[in-house]
Amino acid sequence: MDDTAIYNGEKVILEKNNEEVECDVLFTFDCEDTMRSYVGYTDHSMGKNGRKNIYVSSYSPFDKKQELVNVTDERELAMIAEVLEEIDESTEQKSK
């Protein structure tokens, strides 16, 4: 069976080699242009550079089973970067 990741509305369940890893959802957003929704999540793992890994994947809001897929389109990536920046900025403003 292929590995999968499912977003159940609360958590992202990564299933790899028949093992389930529960990831915390950090943010979500929709995009009317692509008619897809996006979810940012983390398994709290750290990269070799000491940074926390945030995964961003997309899913179709029309699918009952919200299976996640990788984001490879450059425009989607650009949008994700913008969203992250927006989140970061709004957090900064709020903490002021």
Add this chain to the structure above:
Amino acid sequence: MEEFDFFDTDYDEKILAKQIIRIDQKFKDLEDARNIIFEKLEESGNFFENSENLSIKCKIVEEQEDGYLLDVTVLEETVVKVPYKIEKEEVFSGSFTLENGMTEEEQKRKVFELMMADGIQIVGTKYDIQYDEILDEDRETKINFVVSKGVNINSSKPEIIYKEISKGKIVPVYSFNEDIYLGKIKIEELQEVSSENERSNLMLEKARLDGIEIDNLTNLVIGISGYNDDFITYVISKTNEIEAIVEQARLQKDEIIETSVVGTGSIDFGESIEAAVQRNSGIDIRSSANYIIIFDETHTQKYTLHKVSIKKNNMTIPSSLLLNTLNSELSSNQLKEIDFDIEKLHQEIVELEHTLSSSFNKLIEREDKISQILDKDLLLSDDEIVSLYEKYYNEQREDYLNKILLERRIKEKNKKLKRLLKLKKKKEKELLTAKEMGLSLDEYLDIVNIVEDNGFFKKMLDQLEIGNILEKDSEERSRKDKKILRKVKKEIIEEIALRYKKDNLPILEIVEELFDLDVSNGNALENVSVLYDPSSEVTIVEEPKTYNTQLAEIERIEKNVASLPEKVVNVGATGEYEPLKAPDDMVEVYDNNVILYEDSINSNFYVNERILKLFNIEKSDDEISINDEILYRIEYDDAQFIMNNASSNSYSYTRVEIVEEDKTEEDAEDIFEDDQDNLEKITIYVDRVTGEFYAKKYVFIRFNAVASNQVIINDKTCYKLDLEDFRFIADNFNNEYSPYVLDYQYVDIKREEDSLHNDDKNEEVIMTFYRDLNDNNQIYVSTEILNLFELTPNNEEIEIDDERCYKLSNDAVQLITNIAKKSENPKYIIKFENISINKKVRPHVETVLNKLTENLDIGAKDYKRFTASNIKVSKEFVKELKSGNYLYNIVHIIPSLAKATFKFLRKLCAKLFLSKRGKKVMLELERRLNEELTEEEIEVLFDEYKGTQLKTDMNNQINGMILKKLRQHGLEKVEKLNDAIKDDYSNLFTLLGSIKTIDREKQYDDLTEKEFNALELEKKSLIDQAAERIKNILICRKDANNLLSGGVHGLEEDFKAVATKLSYVGMRFAKNNKFDNELQHELSEYGSGITRALENGDNEALLENFMGLESCYFDNTKIKTGLTGKRSVGSKYYSPLAEQFDYRDDPFIRDIFTTVALSSSMVSMVNSYRVHQIEANEVLAKQQSEVEKVNNSYDYIDQASSEISNNKDIIQEGLKAQSHQDVLTSATTIERSALDMNNWSFNNAYHQADDLGHNFYNQFHQNVTNSINDITSKYGNGTIDQFEALQSITDIANNAQSSLIKVCNECSGIMKTYAENHPNFDLRGIQESLDYILEHPDALSKMNQAMTDTIKISNGLQGLSKNHIEALSSLPSDILSTVVCAASAAGLALNVSHSLNKKYLKKNDYRNDVVEMMEQYLNGFDYQDNENELAKKR
């Protein structure tokens, strides 16, 4: 085939009475309701026997102030048997001979075998087989059978009884109109009545008279079906609604109390639930509303079919009419309100969910429809496709938006519902408690209010000595504390209630008495004292409108909540997070300002030591001091680098201030004349001998004068002032705006050149540098000067003083200036002349952009930008971000997830983003870019766009298109420069050959002194020429590399960085192998040798060091070939030409190229291998044969020529395909080299994945190599002859070719989509190659065969060479054509070998022409031709 096998019980209803009655009170319970209703009915003359067995249905018609009008229907129910309709479908019939002892099981198997043999797929459905035994003519028992597909119903008896079904939802999924009456009415009759209602009633009345039971008017529709002069015909239809899909039943207790399972099953893909039920259970649920389908929670395809029976309670009555069993008018009203709200909300949610579910179904249907259309491969025009896409896209989009909206609304409603349910529960509890205590709700609440008053409660608790609990904050109270409080409160309330019932005293009095509290003076009572009237007998507050108030409050809160954002983040609540601080020693504090000093006289750049370090620039010896700061001169390139990289873009915050060097410290002292009111003093030095004027540098800057001839006056550097400039200064010295005084000093000037130029005989060459004051002092020189220094013009010519002039780059200016400075004979003297080129003022970039975009309606998304909406962030993440404790890696490719392929929907989006309008706009933009922009305008765009110079808004909408053009423009420039470099190298190596020859000749003993000197002189001249070439190479290479790394490629990187805010800078690493210090030292020696030589004008040293450096690079370049491509493993990578590297930051491209290229490289390999190992020898051997043999072969050529010339075309086509294929091969090679070159590092995991991905091709490669080795060894030991070997290899090549075709096929589609979406990569070449190979799948195979054939024939040709063909050209024309044709075929074969040989070397390796030259040079190539030429000259 229909059968009725099973029956179920149902109830047939007969209306006994239908009447509107009025009731003035609510019913206590159902029994009460029944009694009252029958009483009322009897009052109006309706009498019923066995009334307890009759059913009553009620509906509120009108709610009046003091009662209700009810529409009551009395029904008699009779039990009827309902047959289940089972449909069976005959799927197969046949017969077989019954063998002795065949069991029933075996017979069944036989039947299934026969079915399968007939191609019928046996699916899980139960099959019904009917056997018919007959005796055939041979008196054998034959079995005729009929197989039907049908389903048995498991049970018709109740199995599950739902005593209470209160949660979940019923979703009406299907409604249909059933015609129940077809009537005819006189028009006259209708005209008698006036209102619509009355007309309808007339029609209904007619139906009733005809015996049609019309009980419920709400679901009836009356439609006119026809009319004539007298009559109208009409149809009365009943709307039936099927509640089919139920996830969990939510049924009124009183309505349905029993259901029974009558079937289970699952829905097949794409099947409706009704169809599934019909298939599985044979029941048509569309015609009855009495079925419920409950889906399995875990398996949404599985369902259970329930039959609903109404048995116990034959009375339906609106719940609002029933009083709560807790007998209180007040409470029931409050609860009623809540119930009403709940009911309303419930209904709304159900409706919303229904809408949602139907829109989802609609969407699925639409997607099916679209994919069907697409599958059909219709021949549609572009416009039709676009409009089709647009139509469906818009619909889908609407659905999407609706869905989001609906979901939000459902969520809100659910929240509201939850709150209401909670409130209801609380109210019910209060009512129950009040009832238990024998109090009215108001009485109970009064007691509670008093007890809950903190003042009282505290005092009461104090008496019990537990008052300290209340002193604690509610959060601090333990569970035990809370339990005690609840218990005590309950006890106190009970005590007060008991006393209240007993004594009927005012509650406050009871409280006072019981707990000995002084309520009259207590602060706590202040609020209630207003309402408290001791004189009144009524002891309770009169109108405790608490519920109403609370409801209003809830509504208000809800309203406010609804207007709040989805999630409210408590901003100030996270004070405990302290951001991490970097250790002090890690914080580098430095000044961000980058000050670049430019000497406006000679355009030298200077920076301080900090900047040198910051940009890792080597410190030069040329230092000056400005404002007590030591500045070091830097190269123009370094200055350019600082300007490009220090500007304020997204990844650097440093700022550049270009400060023109002003008056240096040494000038400062005499700027102002103290006693002349701060008048500026301008000192002019006059040469006593010549009368020429000189001044210090600042004077030239001040007056924008032209400086020439540097001299030293009073130990200070001065320059000669032109007469014209002097006059200007002298004429304007008392200009009132900028007053200055002139001071003349007469000096004896010892000019620098005097010391160097004693020899009057030395020739002087005066060169005029035209300085354009309108273009930042851009220097122009005439073609003469360019030729003098062997510089190639690479820009447009302009005419200055009737001379053809060209722009000079800064490097070239420096080069010429240096040469001139050091020159002796001839002495080059530079004369500057100020000009103003007005005719050609470069247009501003914005003007060019305007020209491009004028009148074009460019949409924001024409360059495909996506916008996010509805961003929600988890609280934890916000906290974490605020804490600043982490930095993050953003990972968008999870190895385990599927790659987001360009699915239908996304393809649709991509397509739509270039809508018809967008497409038109972009096409027009492209046309303007290609056709309307002048070279100069393109140049302006190029200059502005490269680096990060244009950083205002980055014009995202149009950049894609502009970049494409600029890239092309930049690459053309690079190509020109590379061509110039190639020419220079070629000349250089020729010169080197000649120099080598002279050196050899100089060794001869018999040389006279004169001859020796002549050789020396010749050598010097050659060295000078070589040095010029080297200088030119250095300049061109630098320019080309600048264009590629900072310009052409920089365009992409910069835009990517700006657009995505992701920088790749951090991803670059050093080469993996150990750093070679020794080599670096050696390189450094050569490097500084070059610099020194350039500075000293030592051409011989320049040549020596340049060749040393190049050879050193070349020697240390090692390219290792592995299965997955070529890799640089040496310490250095030698690249004499400027190379551009596309695709380097794109793993996708890399994958696809590696895959395709691996296959193609194998084909190339096989082909070239053949040519190298077998055919080449053969053909080349022939070339060496003698001329006579050609003559002997005429006859043979004549015969073979036609066959050969037939093959010519085939070979040509094959060659073309081969070259395309080589493009693919080289794509990977270049890309991989690029990765090495740029120090990209992919981690091991990536390489592993890479290897795995290409496993197939590796395997394939291995097989091909093995096969070739096998053939070669057989050919080598004579087991097979050459022809057989060729044939075998051709077969292998063709096999490899077919694999390539497959791969190309797979990749071509993906590639196209990818290319469309990545305009930043120029992938046209690759695409064309893929397409060509796909369009000519046989080309290579055919060529291989033709090659074999040609070689076979050329055996007889005995070889031909160029000389032979020349000889042939003198033959009579008819023979000539024949022979030349044959010869050209043979020549073609030869060319194939050469071409493949060359291509193999050129494309399949990293090298190019120059590398080959270098190799030859290092291998001691003796340049025989040059030597001969030189010898001839002499």
